[in-house]
Amino acid sequence: METILVREEPPIEWIILNRPDKLNSINVKMLDEIGSVLRQIVNNDKIKVIIFTGSGKAFSAGADISQFKELDPVKAWEFATKGRELMDYIERYPKPTIAMINGYALGGGLELALSCDLRIASQNVELGLPEINLGIYPGFGGTQRLVRLIGKGRALEIIMLGDRIKADYAERIGLVNRVVESSSLEKEVRELALKLAEKPQTAIRLIKTVVNYGNDGPILSGLTLESLGWGIAFATEEEKKRVDEFLSKRSK
Numbered sequence: 001m002e003t004i005l006v007r008e009e010p011p012i013e014w015i016i017l018n019r020p021d022k023l024n025s026i027n028v029k030m031l032d033e034i035g036s037v038l039r040q041i042v043n044n045d046k047i048k049v050i051i052f053t054g055s056g057k058a059f060s061a062g063a064d065i066s067q068f069k070e071l072d073p074v075k076a077w078e079f080a081t082k083g084r085e086l087m088d089y090i091e092r093y094p095k096p097t098i099a100m101i102n103g104y105a106l107g108g109g110l111e112l113a114l115s116c117d118l119r120i121a122s123q124n125v126e127l128g129l130p131e132i133n134l135g136i137y138p139g140f141g142g143t144q145r146l147v148r149l150i151g152k153g154r155a156l157e158i159i160m161l162g163d164r165i166k167a168d169y170a171e172r173i174g175l176v177n178r179v180v181e182s183s184s185l186e187k188e189v190r191e192l193a194l195k196l197a198e199k200p201q202t203a204i205r206l207i208k209t210v211v212n213y214g215n216d217g218p219i220l221s222g223l224t225l226e227s228l229g230w231g232i233a234f235a236t237e238e239e240k241k242r243v244d245e246f247l248s249k250r251s252k
């Protein structure tokens with residue numbers, strides 16, 4: 001891999017964006033390499049949680065602006081589609097994903113974090129969608145995912161002003177799940193990942209499916225999907241085992 005580092009530590013797979021001298025800005029090669037790793041491990045049962053992070057002082061400063069001069073409108077559309085499709089794949093990935101955000105997460109970097117299930121940030125982060133300052137706007141899904149995560153008013157403020165946001169405000173508005181001390185970021189995220197890995201994996205997968213697909217359409221479709229998935233959970237060994245354990249403890 002040229003642009004990422006991969007650390008396999010079952011049950012965790014670490015995907016580390018690795019262009020630190022360019023603040024881990026995202027080029028086509030990086031999109032390809034991330035997609036390729038995710039496809040390789042999708043059926044590996046030993047890997048239960050994926051953690052994305054960045055090497056050096058950034059999670060990622062966004063799409064690689066140095067490539068923008070080569071983009072005519074059609075190539076720009078294709079690049080945005082490629083980035084957005086990877087983010088769609090991450091959002092719907094059957095295993096839980098965590099963005100461990102260190103330093104800058106801007107533009108496409110924040111959009112990558114938005115496509116993850118959980119976002120844990122260190123105190124020193126600066127988050128934002130500064131694309132407006134380049135005369136464009138977020139193209140890897142940010143206009144849609146940010147609105148759904150924090151609401152239209154706050155999302156429009158972030159997207160239209162392009163300002164950088166600090167950790168405490170990001171936590172207050174729900175942009176990140178949790179802010180932790182920089183020195184304990186990796187430890188806390190690892191603990192969270194191990195906790196997730198202990199959970200019944202089919203139920204986790206069903207939750208992701210119901211939440212992601214259910215929220216895309218009318219509420220009645222989402223609620224129906226919830227009921228269907230709930231039924232499927234009863235077909236799993238994990239459900240039988242855990243319900244039996246609960247009941248047997250109480251009947252003693």
Ligand SMILES: CC(C)(COP(=O)(O)OP(=O)(O)OC[C@H]1O[C@@H](n2cnc3c(N)ncnc32)[C@H](O)[C@@H]1OP(=O)(O)O)[C@@H](O)C(=O)NCCC(=O)NCCSC(=O)CCO
Nearest residue numbers: 021022023025061062063064065066107108130138139140
């Ligand atoms: C993140 C900033 C504020 C950091 O500033 P600073 O600490 O001063 O560091 P720099 O010298 O600016 O950057 C170091 C090095 O990285 C290169 N770089 C940084 N960001 C990018 C990028 N997005 N693309 C390409 N290269 C980048 C920078 O050129 C330097 O390289 P040298 O070879 O040393 O010159 C600041 O870097 C910043 O504002 N970055 C841009 C953030 C941004 O606008 N992101 C949105 C991109 S568009 C997008 O993501 C579309 C998808 O929706």
